[in-house]
Amino acid sequence: MRRRDFLQGAATGALTFFFATPVGSAPIVPTRPGTYSEDFNAYLKISADGRVGCFVGKTELGQGATTVLAMLVAEELELDPAQVDMVLGDTDLCPWDMPTGGSLTMWHTAPVLRGAAAEARAVLLRMASKALGAPVSGLTLKDGAIWVKENPARRTTFGELVKGRKLERHLGKVKPKPLSECTVIGRSFPRKDALAKITGAAKYAGDLRMPGTLHACILRPPSQGLTLASADTAGAERVPGVRIVRDGALLAVLHPQPDTARKALALVKGTFEGTEPDVDDVRIYQYLVDKAAPGQRVVISRGDVAAGEKRAATVVEGEYRNAYESHATLEPHTSVAKWEEGRMTVWASTQSPFVFRDAVAEALKLGQDKVRIIAQFVGGGFGGKLVGPGAIEAARIARQVPGVPIQVAWNREEDLFLDGYRPAAVVKLRSGLDAGRGAITFWDSTVAGVSQGEAELSYEMQANRYQAPAVPGLHPLKVGAWRAPNAHTNAFARESQLDALAAKAGVDPVTLRRRLITDARLLRLLDLAVETFDWDPAPGPTGRGIGLACGAWRQGLVVAVAQVAVDRTTGQVKTERFLEAVDVGLVVNPDGARQQVEGAITQGIGQALSEEIHFKGGRILDKNFDTYLLPRFSAIPRIQVVFADNATMVTQGIGEPPVVPVAAALANAVFDATGARVTHVPFTPKRILEALKLVPSK
Amino acid sequence: MTATVSFILNGKPVTVASPADRMLVWVLRDELGLTGTKVGCEAGLCGACTVLVDFETALSCSTTLGDVAGKSVLTIEGLAHDGKLDPVQAAFQEHHAFQCGYCTSGMIMAAWAFLKKKPKATRSEIVEAMEGNLCRCGAHVRILDAVESAGKAVGGVR
Numbered sequence: 034m035r036r037r038d039f040l041q042g043a044a045t046g047a048l049t050f051f052f053a054t055p056v057g058s059a060p061i062v063p064t065r066p067g068t069y070s071e072d073f074n075a076y077l078k079i080s081a082d083g084r085v086g087c088f089v090g091k092t093e094l095g096q097g098a099t100t101v102l103a104m105l106v107a108e109e110l111e112l113d114p115a116q117v118d119m120v121l122g123d124t125d126l127c128p129w130d131m132p133t134g135g136s137l138t139m140w141h142t143a144p145v146l147r148g149a150a151a152e153a154r155a156v157l158l159r160m161a162s163k164a165l166g167a168p169v170s171g172l173t174l175k176d177g178a179i180w181v182k183e184n185p186a187r188r189t190t191f192g193e194l195v196k197g198r199k200l201e202r203h204l205g206k207v208k209p210k211p212l213s214e215c216t217v218i219g220r221s222f223p224r225k226d227a228l229a230k231i232t233g234a235a236k237y238a239g240d241l242r243m244p245g246t247l248h249a250c251i252l253r254p255p256s257q258g259l260t261l262a263s264a265d266t267a268g269a270e271r272v273p274g275v276r277i278v279r280d281g282a283l284l285a286v287l288h289p290q291p292d293t294a295r296k297a298l299a300l301v302k303g304t305f306e307g308t309e310p311d312v313d314d315v316r317i318y319q320y321l322v323d324k325a326a327p328g329q330r331v332v333i334s335r336g337d338v339a340a341g342e343k344r345a346a347t348v349v350e351g352e353y354r355n356a357y358e359s360h361a362t363l364e365p366h367t368s369v370a371k372w373e374e375g376r377m378t379v380w381a382s383t384q385s386p387f388v389f390r391d392a393v394a395e396a397l398k399l400g401q402d403k404v405r406i407i408a409q410f411v412g413g414g415f416g417g418k419l420v421g422p423g424a425i426e427a428a429r430i431a432r433q434v435p436g437v438p439i440q441v442a443w444n445r446e447e448d449l450f451l452d453g454y455r456p457a458a459v460v461k462l463r464s465g466l467d468a469g470r471g472a473i474t475f476w477d478s479t480v481a482g483v484s485q486g487e488a489e490l491s492y493e494m495q496a497n498r499y500q501a502p503a504v505p506g507l508h509p510l511k512v513g514a515w516r517a518p519n520a521h522t523n524a525f526a527r528e529s530q531l532d533a534l535a536a537k538a539g540v541d542p543v544t545l546r547r548r549l550i551t552d553a554r555l556l557r558l559l560d561l562a563v564e565t566f567d568w569d570p571a572p573g574p575t576g577r578g579i580g581l582a583c584g585a586w587r588q589g590l591v592v593a594v595a596q597v598a599v600d601r602t603t604g605q606v607k608t609e610r611f612l613e614a615v616d617v618g619l620v621v622n623p624d625g626a627r628q629q630v631e632g633a634i635t636q637g638i639g640q641a642l643s644e645e646i647h648f649k650g651g652r653i654l655d656k657n658f659d660t661y662l663l664p665r666f667s668a669i670p671r672i673q674v675v676f677a678d679n680a681t682m683v684t685q686g687i688g689e690p691p692v693v694p695v696a697a698a699l700a701n702a703v704f705d706a707t708g709a710r711v712t713h714v715p716f717t718p719k720r721i722l723e724a725l726k727l728v729p730s731k
Numbered sequence: 732m733t734a735t736v737s738f739i740l741n742g743k744p745v746t747v748a749s750p751a752d753r754m755l756v757w758v759l760r761d762e763l764g765l766t767g768t769k770v771g772c773e774a775g776l777c778g779a780c781t782v783l784v785d786f787e788t789a790l791s792c793s794t795t796l797g798d799v800a801g802k803s804v805l806t807i808e809g810l811a812h813d814g815k816l817d818p819v820q821a822a823f824q825e826h827h828a829f830q831c832g833y834c835t836s837g838m839i840m841a842a843w844a845f846l847k848k849k850p851k852a853t854r855s856e857i858v859e860a861m862e863g864n865l866c867r868c869g870a871h872v873r874i875l876d877a878v879e880s881a882g883k884a885v886g887g888v889r
């Protein structure tokens with residue numbers, strides 16, 4: 034069934050509101066030309082039983098989309114968010130949307146949804162006015178009922194109003210409620226997914242147990258860059274119940290029991306062909322620099338860098354690096370696919386139902402209307418589930434076994450091997466301050482591994498240059514978007530370098546930034562952070578172990594303050610306290626936003642201190658959580674979150690901004706504690722000890 | 732080799748015909764349809780598969796079916812009673828001590844076993860008790876708050 038047909042079907046006996054994407058909200062994820070603008074973004078359905086359904090093509094990753102989107106609908110329709118039924122991420126039921134990433138949900142989808150709900154309110158009130166014979170101004174709307182203010186006995190309900198009618202409205206003119214009249218927005222609400230998650234009832238893709246399901250385990254090459262050439266499956270085929278499916282280089286062992294399929298896979302002997310990259314986790318940085326060098330081009334250029342350098346009294350040179358890092362969602366990539374009556378349905382752990390749909394359609398040479406993706410509860414995304422190689426694998430296998438649900442659940446080793454990592458990067462920086470009021474006379478970056486995303490913040494710089502290469506296939510390993518891509522690499526370099534400049538010039542890191550910041554919003558946020566932390570900054574290193582960093586993701590601003598203790602014998606860094614002051618405009622669900630910030634700080638701590646993909650050639654050496662080190666409870670500091678009071682600014686996304694400055698704040702705190710400048714993320718105990726050796730003794 | 736193994740599951744006797752060396756997590760999820768117990772690493776490193784065997788925490792990815800013969804197994808599905816949440820579950824709900832929820836069953840089971848022994852634990856004792864459970868979303872602070880408050884509220888669990 035195509036969406037248009039479905040929409041027509043859905044409109045019968047219900048009141049359906051369509052709403053298109055607002056003009057002027059340019060998506061950052063490129064959309065296919067000609068598709069988005071003429072499509073609908075989401076819609077509401079008020080059923081004859083009075084329930085309000087809200088259909089959005091985003092997914093619930095744990096970020097709380099289900100709750101916050103329901104709040105927006107509830108606000109306009111005077112409901113409790115619990116009274117709004119959310120349907121997320123079903124490509125047959127929900128209108129096309131962009132992926133759930135880039136912090137787009139609140140910035141992009143939310144205004145549209147609120148507009149839709151506002152129009153629904155207006156239409157319902159008008160209908161009630163007719164039905165009750167009273168002017169709209171004399172009506173009260175609450176909990177799905179509408180009554181005459183003066184005479185509450187004269188009442189009707191959403192259900193009665195829409196019964197047996199077919200009515201469509203294309204949205205446009207109705208304004209949402211003014212903030213002063215809002216009763217839901219700005220208040221914390223219970224998460225709608227709470228009960229399912231604390232009772233174990235929540236269904237993730239791997240929890241689906243459709244009758245007849247076969248679990249598929251796929252033969253993997255030992256190294257990236259290799260593909261299957263030949264295979265001997267005789268051993269596996271002797272296991273009762275095993276079935277082998279082969280499609281090109283894809284070989285899968287199928288069995289009704291997931292553990293038996295996995296054991297049988299171990300009996301398959303494969304040979305592989307191809308070339309693995311000739312590099313490892315130590316040589317990678319020089320590799321990137323060398324490979325990038327011929328393609329370097331200037332992507333940001335303001336002022337005369339050479340002249341600025343001449344004017345500088347204090348010059349600092351720095352080289353900042355970060356390793357490959359995995360998304361390492363606790364739920365590995367999982368999909369269930371079923372081929373039936375010429376259609377492929379995939380129940381998936383996904384951030385991007387529509388991207389998955391199109392990718393599956395392309396891989397199987399099917400029309401998009403022949404593929405349906407149904408997102409399940411997703412056990413973490415962070416950018417890792419924007420793409421769906423596992424869903425494609427499940428679909429390719431399912432295509433060969435008609436009518437049988439095929440589950441592909443990667444194990445941890447596969448998940449670490451097949452992930453698209455946060456790219457490793459090298460940022461070389463030269464910059465200088467003048468002797469007078471400490472202005473930045475030049476700032477010169479040459480970068481390999483990432484692009485200029487969020488490299489600039491509102492710091493006054495007399496000259497600024499950023500060079501990055503346009504080299505396709507620069508990375509020897511597969512890379513992808515990791516929560517606030519590019520931004521944390523650039524912020525780590527920039528904020529570390531600023532700190533180094535401040536130290537060299539003998540000013541404290543806050544004073545230097547106050548002088549440089551040109552944006553009043555960031556300046557206020559800096560003050561809020563310093564005040565809340567109750568910190569009296571002094572030129573570093575002070576021995577107190579306090580460090581600060583600023584960061585941005587689009588219009589979302591963050592100032593982070595970290596306090597650490599460094600064990601000089603072991604090189605262990607203990608984060609004792611971490612504060613973030615955050616300005617994302619109007620905060621719709623304060624508790625939900627706080628959860629995002631707390632989570633981002635925790636992930637940032639892992640990124641800064643322990644997470645690194647180790648590899649040799651194409652072999653990924655990290656196979657599980659014994660060497661790929663996520664932060665555990667003992668690594669978690671006391672966390673404080675404050676939001677700027679900025680309700681007049683339109684809500685910005687909260688997923689990415691708070692992760693951006695974390696590593697930089699921690700590195701600056703390490704410097705303040707020890708005088709050692711750590712420039713390589715993650716700063717593991719070994720790297721801390723190396724940095725400590727470079728500190729000149731007093 | 733298929734064996735017939737009987738044990739008590741969430742208070743009720745069950746008998747399963749399955750190889751005795753099969754890991755409990757697959758028996759629970761596949762044979763018994765209890766998918767609240769999650770799989771995150773299959774190597775005893777993440778705690779997502781935590782269940783209780785005779786009221787002690789056990790990693791069901793590393794515990795065989797044979798290991799639980801004649802014992803009592805408690806999973807997340809067995810905590811709520813007569814439509815009432817267990818105090819630990821209620822505390823997790825109250826504190827929003829989860830995001831994606833994938834670690835949550837294991838967290839609740841680990842916390843439950845710990846609080847049963849030590850309802851009035853200090854924060855650092857809770858940290859130590861929960862150290863084997865990973866949460867990738869970063870719900871740690873809230874999980875600690877939830878465990879602390881569950882301990883305080885009821886002075887322990889059943």
Ligand code: FES
Nearest residue numbers: 771773775778792
């Ligand atoms: S799945 Fe058992 S400890 Fe991770």
Ligand code: FES
Nearest residue numbers: 830831866867868
């Ligand atoms: S809530 Fe996602 S792993 Fe803990």
